[in-house]
Ligand SMILES: Nc1ncnc2c1ncn2[C@@H]1O[C@H](COP(=O)(O)OP(=O)(O)OP(=O)(O)O)[C@@H](O)[C@H]1O
């Protein structure tokens with residue numbers, strides 16, 4: 001039985017796909033068979049971030065409709081053993097993801113994998129609800145910015161009532177906060193909500209803080225999940241988050257402004 | 270206040286302001302979300318009743334439903350304007 005994890009946010013463009021790619025790669029690298037599923041019907045971007053766009057033959061909706069089976073559709077990652085990608089469909093039909101269809105595919109994946117990571121689309125419409133409905137756990141991706149925090153709170157509300165888990169009377173699913181695009185400099189200047197501020201407002205456990213980093217754009221340019229860029233701050237922060245997700249205790253890093261040497265103090269910004 | 274403090278305190282305001290605004294809106298939206306459907310209307314009617322007697326702000330009435338085991342407590346807070354002596 002796989003554990004199903006939804007990566008969600010409400011607001012668009014906050015880093016869900018970046019996070020889905022990084023965390024699923026981290027879990028697979030730790031030896032867990034992991035499938036990462038793109039629920040963003042119509043847009044499909046996970047394939048690009050994972051660098052497998054040219055290997056897409058069939059997609060999620062093809063499997064739901066019985067046009068292809070999972071074996072034909074799942075794309076095996078060539079860098080990390082045990083990591084598979086299920087691409088989203090580019091159909092414009094937003095109702096293509098039926099509850100029964102999604103359940104069937106997740107059940108089948110469940111027999112073969114340890115973790116299923118669901119990359120949710122933005123918003124609180126059907127696609128996002130479907131990505132969350134069967135989840136056992138959630139990662140709520142938030143930027144330190146008012147509209148993102150507010151949307152995350154809405155999503156937390158949905159997670160506490162509109163999942164199968166909740167509807168069966170088992171209460172809200174555990175959700176953890178991943179604060180991304182964090183800039184310690186701007187927090188120090190009082191221009192950006194701090195991780196403590198966001199945690200206080202949302203009142204959920206903290207999975208990790210990912211700094212604003214050039215490495216993320218570089219990674220997406222190359223089609224490599226940023227967690228594989230082990231020298232980068234964002235890559236290391238995602239590695240920490242993946243380890244915490246698996247129950248390891250790791251101290252949070254990249255929360256403070258790096259101390260500048262004399263050179264930096266004289267010539268830095 | 271020194272010259273530098275002046276700029277620092279001006280800068281500190283924006284994140285602090287964001288936090289305060291978020292706390293208010295998130296609290297309000299949670300009431301609407303988690304509570305029974307009648308809660309927003311109840312809140313509005315109570316506000317209107319109070320306004321017959323005292324002129325209060327839109328957000329002067331806050332209403333919250335707390336669950337404690339199988340007991341539900343309706344908590345009502347009314348902020349009255351400061352009394353001028
Ligand atoms: N830590 C970071 N530092 C810098 N840029 C980042 C970071 N995280 C994400 N980004 C950038 O933000 C943009 C949106 O990221 P991503 O596609 O992962 O978001 P999303 O939540 O999946 O978006 P959508 O809602 O459209 O699906 C991308 O250009 C990405 O490179």
Ligand SMILES: [Mg+2]
Nearest residue numbers: 016017040045
């Ligand atoms: Mg995305």
